């Protein structure tokens with residue numbers, strides 16, 4: 001049987017739910033510009049790959065992805081679709097409410113869109129825990145790869161940089177066009193970084209303005225970072241590190257212990 005909810009009948013799903021001990025994985029991403037070398041769906045694709053492998057490793061259920069995120073700052077380039085966070089909160093909450101009605105009482109939300117999606121996901125998750133009495137964890141690859149990042153040789157988190165590009169080169173090389181990749185190294189900003197591994201003091205994140213993004217669009221087609229340093233094998237190791245952590249999170253939920 002497939003780990004994907006949408007590929008099973010409702011009768012099969014009941015079997016899968018019991019086997020999963022009530023755990024459902026919700027991949028959430030974005031549809032937004034990812035430079036000239038990566039597809040617009042990169043963030044959702046990354047969340048889907050992790051959901052699929054995490055679900056297979058733990059016999060849990062992956063549900064249809066939420067392909068949209070909060071992306072107002074990427075509207076400077078075509079193809080970006082941004083949804084208002086208040087709508088996303090309601091959408092994610094309704095997905096969780098439906099799942100909980102059918103016996104899934106532990107939700108793992110995988111966020112492929114990094115820090116920008118986290119704020120609204122937290123609000124929806126808190127509401128679901130309080131009102132529905134379920135457990136929700138947010139699994140964010142940028143936060144869940146801090147140990148790996150120390151040894152990987154990747155630069156800081158940017159946008160369509162070597163981290164995302166390596167990940168995509170590992171799993172979806174047919175959608176990556178390295179000949180079109182343009183570097184635009186992340187500039188060190190005192191007191192401001194979107195990289196969870198940044199060791200200095202930081203201001204809280206607010207999405208960039210359209211003006212900021214126009215600059216990166218002009219300089220490197222929307223990329224911030226150094227995609228020329230990408231490597232499929234590093235992408236594989238990054239992915240495997242994340243799946244190991246994801247497996248640990250899910251097993252912890254299934255055991256009913258601490259996360």
Ligand SMILES: [Zn+2]
Pocket residue numbers: 034042043112113159160164
């Ligand atoms: Zn991305």
